[in-house]
Amino acid sequence: MTEPSRAKRGERERPAVPRYGRRILLAEDSPVNQMVAKKLLGIFGCEAEVAERGEDALALWEKGGFDLVFLDCRMPGMDGYEVARAIRAREGGGRVPIVALTAETTLDERKWCLDAGMDDFLPKPITADALGAILSRWLSLPAGAAPPPPAAPARAEEPALRxxxxxxxxxxxxxxxxxxxxxxxxxxxxxxxxxxxxxxxxxxxxxxxxxxxxxxxxxxxxxxxxxxxxxxxxxxxxxxxxxxxxxxxxxxxxxxxxxxxxxxxxxxxxxxxxx
Known part of the structure; x- marks a missing residue:
């Protein structure tokens, strides 16, 4: 007897997940957040290089080959703002998209990120839906296209344990x-x-x-x-x-x-x- 289809069993079909096959620089000092981000990026077909300190992130970026950069705004050593400024000062003709990783969603925080040369925001904790939207926005851009305005991150409610x-x-x-x-x-x-x-x-x-x-x-x-x-x-x-x-x-x-x-x-x- 063949296994019944998901529809007949009343199960919801999982939506197809796009696989980008891109190389990502992830600057994040929390081991738990590193594991979360690498797992989710892998689901989207992306390979992540991880740096725990700002100086290490900048050194990795200088080797080249990254399609997108995620920067934790607060890291040991150079923080995310300093790394973003350094990248913008040193990059040549191409402009790599830089996305801020931040638990703060205030207007001041957004302004600091944009002033430092970042392009978008991914609020913590990182979720699959939010990450997917970021990847779709930046990895699908044609070469030389003007970046869209960053989306306002949504703050979740505060249950005891989600x-x-x-x-x-x-x-x-x-x-x-x-x-x-x-x-x-x-x-x-x-x-x-x-x-x-x-x-x-x-x-x-x-x-x-x-x-x-x-x-x-x-x-x-x-x-x-x-x-x-x-x-x-x-x-x-x-x-x-x-x-x-x-x-x-x-x-x-x-x-x-x-x-x-x-x-x-x-x-x-x-x-x-x-x-």
Whole structure:
């Protein structure tokens, strides 16, 4: 007996995913975000070269051969703005599209990115739909075409844990492969988060605003990528407090962060995407 068609079984057909076959430079310091972005880019048929620091990203770009550049706005060493300015100052006749990777969606942030020479914005956490729109916009442009105006990124709501963020990998990568990638992502997140929370607690205790802000920024990005929005928002508050040097409420926020992590860890341990 032949297997019934998807339509007869009542399953929704997955839309065809375009495969671009292009080479991408990805500058991102978060291991979790690197894994997410590389997986999604691979689904779209793109090969990604990863740099964790701005200087490394610039060195890779100078070797040539990239069709699109994604720059995290905040990285160790040179930040994304500095890298974008350096690329624009050094490139010759061609102009490589540069897309900002940022968790901030304010008008000021957009202006800073455009002033630095970036062309578009991809908000964190990265989703398949948002990435697909970016790739379609820039990799489908004919040579010499004027770039379209950047699309305004949409900020998602803040549920406690958005498992659909993770489930998007299942739908595009295939159930088996997507599940294995998710397992690896979750294990990486669960192993890297406790020491970061401990570092946050120590920085808050000694009143070290810059250190607290740096750790909070890195952890925030990973939390959003994993769908842990409440954790991400707490990290965002801690990052801002660190930047302002006002850490009076930081210890209480770190305690809240630990509680949210315990909830997220418990739910992720059940691997609901495997059911």
């Amino acid at each position: 498992l659909e963020t993770l489930a998007s990998f299942i739908g595009m990568g295939g159930d088996s492969e997507g599940g294995e990638v998710l397992d690896s992502m979750v294990q990486l997140f669960l192993s890297l988060t406790p020491p970061k929370i401990a570092s946050l607690r120590e920085a808050a205790a000694r009143g070290d605003g810059p250190a607290a802000g740096e750790v909070a920024h890195s952890l925030k990005s990973s939390c959003y990528a994993m769908g842990a929005w409440r954790m991400g928002d707490l990290c965002d508050r801690l990052e801002r407090m660190g930047g302002e040097g006002a850490l009076g409420e930081a210890p209480a926020l770190v305690e809240s962060l630990e509680r949210e992590f315990a909830r997220a860890r418990e739910e992720l341990a059940r691997k609901p995407w495997r059911k």
